[in-house]
Amino acid sequence: MTFKQQVIEVVRKIPRGKVVSYGQVAAAIGSPRGARQVGWALHTLDGDHSVPWWRVINNEGRISIKGNMMSTPLLQKKFLESEGIKVSKNLEIDIEKYRHHFASLLPM
DNA sequence: ACGGTGACACCAG
DNA sequence: TCTGGTGCCACCG
Numbered sequence: 001m002t003f004k005q006q007v008i009e010v011v012r013k014i015p016r017g018k019v020v021s022y023g024q025v026a027a028a029i030g031s032p033r034g035a036r037q038v039g040w041a042l043h044t045l046d047g048d049h050s051v052p053w054w055r056v057i058n059n060e061g062r063i064s065i066k067g068n069m070m071s072t073p074l075l076q077k078k079f080l081e082s083e084g085i086k087v088s089k090n091l092e093i094d095i096e097k098y099r100h101h102f103a104s105l106l107p108m
Numbered sequence: 109a110c111g112g113t114g115a116c117a118c119c120a121g
Numbered sequence: 122t123c124t125g126g127t128g129c130c131a132c133c134g
Contacts, residue, residue: 003131022116037131039115044132058116065115076115 003034007041010102014055017083018100019093021059028102039064054079061095063087 006029014020026034042053043066054076058064065073077087085098 026116031130033117033129034131035116036114036129037116040113040131041115043115053115056115060117063115067115072115 003029003031003037004041004044007038008045008051011042011051011053011056013102014052014100016052017085017098019055019057019080019085019095019098020100020102021095022056022064023059024099024102025056055083055100057093057095059095061093063091063093 007025010025010028022035022038023032025038026032031037038056042051042056045051045053063073063076065076067073073091077091080087080093085093087093
């Protein structure tokens with residue numbers, strides 16, 4: 001089980017219309033300090049729509065994806081809006097309003 | 109093994 | 122707010 005595969009598993013669980021931060025994904029796979037690696041894992045998906053990568057944003061509630069402002073970041077904005085998530089002109093999102101909380105790994 | 113590279117997160121000023 | 126610096130760690134050559 002590679003790090004990337006674990007990231008994919010977690011991201012697949014994000015429900016439609018919800019978002020999570022890179023750090024949340026990292027914590028969910030047991031690597032609370034691995035936010036940057038999550039970003040790396042998603043960039044390697046290279047447009048794979050079988051994984052809802054667009055539901056992952058940074059903890060500030062902003063689209064953190066790199067690239068030409070005319071292309072990829074706006075694509076993510078488009079996907080999010082298609083799920084009813086409001087995204088401002090400057091790629092900002094009210095993350096606390098849409099944040100999904102993964103179920104705890106441990107039983108209570 | 110080693111050093112450079114990042115879709116991050118957090119803190120100081 | 123916004124910028125810059127730091128810690129972080131999987132991957133690649």
